[in-house]
Structure formats: C-alpha cells, structure tokens
Amino acid sequence: MTTRLFLLSAFLLSADIAFGQTGDIYAGEAFRFSEIQQNGTARFRGLGGNQTALGGDASSLFGNPAGLAFYNRSEVSISPTVNLNNTQSTYLGTTTPNNGTKFSIGQLGLIFAGGGKDGGRWKRSTFGVGYQQNINYFNQFTFQGRNNRSSLIDPIILDANSRNVTGAQIDAEYDPDANQATDLLAAAYQQYLIDGTPFTDAQGEPNSRPPYSRFDPLNPRDQRNTFTSSGAQSQWTFGYAGNLDDKLYLGVNIGLSSVRYTSDNVLTETVVNGTVLDNYSLRDQLSVRGNGFNLSVGAIYKLTPDIQIGANVATPTFMSLRETYSQSVSAVAFDRTLLRNSTVDVLPNDFNYSVTSPFRASGGATVFLGKNKVGFLTASAEYVGYGGLGAGTSDNSNAQANSDFKNDVRTSVQNTYQNVINFRAGAEFRAGLLRIRGGAAYLPDPYLRQLDNIDRSKLLVSGGLGVRNDRFFADVSGTYNTFKSAYTPYTLPNTANYGSAQIDNKRTTVTLSVGTFF
Template sequence: MKVMKKKYLMICSALLAFPAMAQDTYENARLLGNDLNGTARYVGMGGAMEALGADLSTIRTNPAGIGLFRKSGVNFSLGVVSQANANAKLDHSATKLSFDQIGFYRTMRTGQTSYVNFAFNFSKGTNFNYFLAAADQLNNASLGKQAYLKGMRGSLSNGGYSIGTGSGSNVDTYYGYIDNSSNNIARNYGQLDYLYWNTRLVDKNNPSLFGYDAANGYDFNRSQRGYIGNYDFNISGNVNDRVYLGLTLGLRTVNYKGYSEYVENLVNASNTAIGTATITDERKVKGTGFDLSAGVIFRPVEESPFRIGLSINSPSWYDLKTENYTTIQNDGQNQGKWEHGKSSEVYNYKLFTPWTFGASLGHTVGNFLALGASVSYADYSTVDNRYIDGEYVDYYGYTTETSASDKVMNNHAKRTLNGVATVKVGMECKVLPQIALRAGYNYVTPAYKKDAFKDGALNSEGSYYSSAADYTNWKGTNRMTLGVGYIGKNFSADLAYQYSATDGEFYPFTNGLAAHDASTNTTLVNEAKAVQVSNQRHQVLFTLGYRF
C-alpha cells in the first residue's frame, strides 16, 4: 500500500472571490413548484378544492376559498412521510415524522349573507427529504476528464478556459483563465475544476504535463433534507353569497441541506484498476421570500351550487444564501499532484420564480357529495436567476442590495425547463351524516425537457460556484390520495393517505462534452449513459379541527 503524502490543497475563498452570485438551473429548480400538502381533507381530495373552498389549504392556491367559511376555527396537522425506495447508505432515514400545517380562520358577518374573513396558515410547501442512489459503468469517461476537456478548449469563448498558474504565493496553483492572455478567471471554472486541476490532472513529477484518468464505473449517493415553509396571511369575503374574493400575502422560508458522495473506479490505458477518486459535497441553502396571491370564486347560476374559480400567484421573490464544503480524495497509484483537496464558499443571491395561473370547477350535490377539478400552470423556463451587483443606502439609513439577471443562466433555463401544468380531480362523499370518504388524483407534467442537461461550460456565476456535476431530468409526477373524515358539531378529525411517484434520468456529469485534441487531430468525448431513478413517497396525514 502506498504511503500517503502529507500534503493538502485548500481552495481559499479569497482566491475565488467575486460578488455574491446566482445558482445554476438544476439547483434552483428545487425551489419551483409545491408538494401536495396541507390539511388531511385537502390532501384526501387530491388538492382539488380551489373552487369548493372552505379549507385552509386553499389560502394560496385560491385565496377566495377562505371566503366560504361561515364559522371561525383552527386546524392542526401532523404526518408521516416515507420514501418507498430509500437506501440508508448515507444514514438517511426512509421514514420521518412531519409537522405539516397549523392555522386559523376568523369570520365576521357584514350583512345578511356577506362576510369578511381573516386567516393565517403555516404549511410545508416542499419537503426536500429524499435519498438518491445511482451506479453504472463508464467507458473512457470520468469527472476528471470533463475538467480536462474544458481546459483543452483553451478559452472561455470556446466553452472552456486556459490553464495557467497564479502569481506570488499562488505560483504553484492552477487556475482557468478567460484565455491565454487574460488574468481574469473564467466564470465556467467551477470548484470541481479547481479541485481536479490541482490534485489529479497535473503530473506530480513534471508540473508542465497534464492528463486525465478514465474510469470504468462510478457509485453516487445523495441524502437531502429540509423544507420550504409557507406562512400565509389572508383577507377574503363574499358578495351576496355568490361572488367570493380573496388576497393572500405569503412569506417563504427555505431550509435545504444535501450531502453527496461520488466515487469513480479509475483505470489506466490498459483498463487496469489504479484506485479511486472520491468527491464529497455538502450544500446548504437558506433564505426567505415573499409573494402575493389573488383569487375569485363565483356561482354563475344563482340557484345552483356550481362554482368557477380563478387565481393568480405572483413570483416568489427569494433572497438566498448558499454554502458548500467540498472535498476530493485521490486514492490512486501515484496519480496527480495532491492527495486531498477541499473547497468552501458562502455567497448570497436572488431567485424570482414564475407566475402561476389557475382555474377550477366545483359542485356539490345536496349535502352528501362534493366534486372538484382544477388546473394550474407556471412556465418554469421564465425563472429569473439573479446575482447581487451592488447596494445602496436609502433615506432612512437602511442598506438595500441591488441585483441583475444572470442572462446566461436564464437562457439555459429556457433551454432546460418546461411550462408545468398541475391537474387535480377529487371527490368527497358523506356515507353517514358525520362520516365522509374522499379520493383524489393529480398529475404534474415534466419540468425538464427531454434533451436537457447541466452545462458546466456556461459563462455564468452559477457555473463558477457550482460544486456538483450530477443532474437528474425528472419526468411527470403522479399522485393518488384517499381520505376519511369525521365531522362533528365543533370538532373534526381527518385522515389522508397519499402515494406519489416521479421517475427520472440521472447523469453523473454533463453528457457528451467534447474537445478537439490538436496533437492527435482527434475529438475526445466524455459520455455517460442515463441511469433510471425514481422518487416514490408514501404520506399519512392527520388533521384535528375545531370550529367556534
């Protein structure tokens, strides 16, 4: 066994210092959309209550639904969420308790049939808990080869960078510059590029020689947890019990933490094993945001309970901070200049999500059957990735940051993301005066285009601060729900079950990145096949309610 050198490479934030920047498309896509979550009644009906209303979970999807309450009350929801296909390799628990919702509504009569209502509701909009595992063979490909090919391209204008050393105390450190005549580091020279060029790609005996090692396979595992918290404040009411109006101010909190391990089994030109290269990456994202939602529900025929609902949700305007701690472990046979490396960065950025538009239908038959259907649409390709470009002090002495759109990454989002529609249908049937059975289904169309890929060669701050090369093109999501409820004079108790499933195609790095090798007049290509992955989740949700 080889004796390890007592050398350690550390990427210093000061060397890579830039103003606070934006994240890349795949990282930010986690913050788009919402899970089906809220009260057990809402979940049991598949969320198809935007026109039926009278449930706290419609406070954002159609704020006018709060206007249908005729009594004041409170709700409290707890649940259990379990990933059906989880792998505990990274100490990730497949089953977790979840505090999902709490809220109240206050009604005030303003006329014979008119009300003004106020409400507050907390809910988990997105639950990040998930474990992803993927492994596959590689053929003359590796993550190190990706960094090497970007260096071969020679300049930012060619989708790569020019490799050169620093100056002074950094004379032995390699950086990727815009071109061979520039002292400016290219924006597509990410943290993984830095680690590879200063650990594996430089010959330890002759620093003027560069090269990469291919791999014959890899093993990838990621464990992530956290949630987006929704804090919604609503005012709503109705006109003659026929037209219902609502407005909601929403405050959002983001709490995300992910940890991944990526191991490549390296081989030499004779396909003989020469060790492994391991990348570990810990990423945290925290921040706050706010948005506005407005809605209307109306009964077109006065004598009929049939209802039509319309809603609009503004973008969520997020202020976010992300930080990472990334390491490389070079466990090969005398490969590369260093055997360890680490990188850490902390920065702030902004993200503006797309507008969302909704339409819904609702109908009741007597007091024993309720039917609902709704559709919402958001064009994910219009997400606005933004970087902070300055700040100013206002009249009162408060400092405010200014930002600008990351045009390169936004163009990448247009090429990567789709417009996404969510279709919901649901029903509730009272089999006894106090017992109701519920069922629902909804489908979320794919967020990613079929040919989408994570482009680490982009001239963008999102590429510059990236510390992960993998990406998954998730397909559509199917959700099926069942529920049962007890409705007493003042108390209510509801139980719901939800099964959701999403399939995807995982890639360990940008598939098909290529560069021309002038010395051999050949084109080198780095390719990896898609690995089929899925996210299958079970949820059991229980809600207690009290009306007064």
C-alpha cells in the same frame, strides 16, 4: 462563484438536467424553488390538491383565499406529515434501490370567523393566519456501476490541460497549513488524482506540465454515487375574505415564504486492480437560505345551490437567497506515505442572488350531489408559467456582469422550460360523521426537451378518510406519486464516454389533520 460553476457543470445537484453555463445552473435553482406539487390539509390532499372552487378549509389560506369566507365559526388545526421515498436507480447496467422516511409539519392554521352587519349584503368576513410547507426537499438515492470508458477525474484533467498550467502553479493554489485549496483542480492535484508530464523548469526545479493524465488509465472504475437533500420551501400566510349575499366569495392573502435547502453528494471511484490509488471521492455540499413574499387574490361564485365555480391568481414569489457551496477531495493510496492528508477541502464559496418564481392562475368547479349534499365532485386546472422563471444578482464586480447573469438565466429558462397546465380532480362522499375522499393530479413535464428519453410528468393519486362533528375533526390522507428523473455525475465532450443514472421515484405522503372549532 467560480468554484461552483465549474463543479456544477460536472456534478448535477439538480438531479434533472446537465448544466454547462451559469444561466443553466441558476435557472435550475429557480425551478427547484418553484415546483409546488401538492400541499394543504389532509382533506384537500385527499381530493387531489383541489383548492380552487372549495372553501371552509384552512388550505384556503394558501390556495384560493376566497374559500375562507365559507367559515361561520373559528378554527385551529395542525397537519403532521410523513414522507416516504423509494427510488430505483439504474446506472451502467446496475440497478440500486434506496428508501427513506422524513417527518414534518405540513400545515398549521388559525381561522377567525366574523359576522357581517345585520340585514346587510355582506354576510361575514374571515381572517386567517397559517403556516404551510409548499415543497419538501427530502430526497435520497444511490447508484453504482462499473465504468470502462471514463473516470470522474477526466473533467478535471480537461480543465488542467485547457488552463495550460504547471504543477507548481497548481500547488500555489493550496495552503498546506489550512489543508485547503482555492479550487477543485488544486485539491485533486494534492491527492494525486491527476499526474502531469515531468520537466525541469528554468530554476532547475522538477516540475510538471500538460498534458495531464490519471494513473492506471486503462483500468475500469467501480463508481458509486450517493445523494441526499433536505429542507423545505414553506410559507406563513395572512388571508382575509368576505361573503356577499352567500353567493360571491372574495379573498386576498399575502405570503411570507422561507427557503431552507441542503444537499450532500458523494461520488466515489474504486480503481479495479489499481497500482497507485485504491479509491477516491469528490464531495459536494450546498446550503441555500432565503426569504420571499407573494400575493394572491381569488373568488368563488355560487351559480346554483349545487354548483360553484372558482378562480385564483397568484403573483410570482420574489425570493432573496444566499448559498454556501463547499467541496472536498478524498483519496486512499496503496502507499500510505504518498498522501499528506486523506482529505483536502476546497475554499467554500458564498453567493447572493434573487429568484422569481412562476405566475400561477387556476380555475375550477364543484358540483354537490343529492338534495342533502351527500358529497361533491370537484376539478380544477392550474396554469404555471415556468417560462417566466428568473434570477438576478448584485454580487458580481460590475453592473455589466450582473446584467449578463440575469440575461444568461433568462436565455436558459427559455431554452429549458415550458409553461404547463396542471389538472386535478377529486370527490368526497359523506355518511353521517364519516367522510370518504379520493383524487388525482396530473402535472405535465415542464421541460422542453427530454433527457435520455425520460418523460418527467407526474401523476399523483390520493385518497383519505375523515370524521367531524360540531366541535372536532380529524382527517387522514395518502398521496402516491410516481415519476422518472435522471442524474449525470459528470459530463465530457464525447457523450458516448459518460452515462446518466435513470431514477424511478415512488413517493408516498401520509398526512393527518386534526382541529377544533371555537
């Protein structure tokens, strides 16, 4: 894990906060795999993601399972989704746009509706199984600018000087046959990114030692960073619900989650009027795979035929994850004989750890409109306990190190994140077979402190249309999400010597749900 700890303290794959310790890194990982914003079918997405006090939709499998008890016939449905990502990144006074599109399957559902005993109070029971994509990790952005104060090499120089190692010692960490270094410093040294002070060692051999520096130290650097990520946190859920007297609806589910995440970050510098190196780049790649489980229980109660209230409680998701982290250093020299290889790889690093996501609880209400129920208004509030995020490992060499890891993450969570209450509201109006929907969700900033005065709260605005008859339904929704984030390519002791990219994110999600009753 050592390699990744050094690099992530400089190159922030979370794209949100500056990490400087082990705990900060994996607190950020726990948050990454826990920030659920909106999911479900097109119908519920069009309503702002409200799921607490509504039923009769496959989204109830993953939201409030009590909603399954509203079914009086079985159903199968599928929801393909298109994610459109637009970013405007500002770095060192330069603004760079980036756009991308990603297709995925947002939801699959199979609901089996059953009946109760004739004349009994238990009117019906329902079982469902479904797949849902809780978080889509598709993201990409680019930023660039001219840096007159520092270089991406500077953190590596600081590391070399603090270790007080000679060039020969650094060379010993490089395998020329495999063209692979054991750490970033050794890879950078092979590519002449850093240059030491010459001396002759005790054996009479030429060597180098601290202080280390970089070539053309006074020349500006044109920096360019590209980041892409993909994957999803998805879940297969099995739910059961029952209906008592057509007034009280109770449900429970168990979810089996899966995490698949990959990211690729390339930071490149071109030396303005350079004499030794034309350009060089650092590439960081992260792959995380894992599985987990959670439980949820919920209830919906009809206060009157036109008003119903709901509540849902979900346990944290307990996930077991394995990550693989790799790096490489590339360089282009004016003297083509200077470099043995254009790229040197760093030995990949594997690490196993566990994550505990936040506890969640929600409450809401739905009011039906008109004698013929020509529509409804619905709203909900969701508590998310980000302060309860956690991570642990048994990969370290001794029990004390594993305990320190867990405590470091816990301290970082308490210093970084806060519990929030998300608010959602939506409405649906009906005209024959047609359904018209609209909604909004406000997700407060989960960070205790702002980075570069950026408020990272999110506002999601959604709308949709639907048609349904006795055998078939089709719904479409669109959700527009705007928020700000920041990305710091590297850090230095003096905050005036490095900058952060401020990123304006605009994301649109279009979902189509189709299904049939049987």
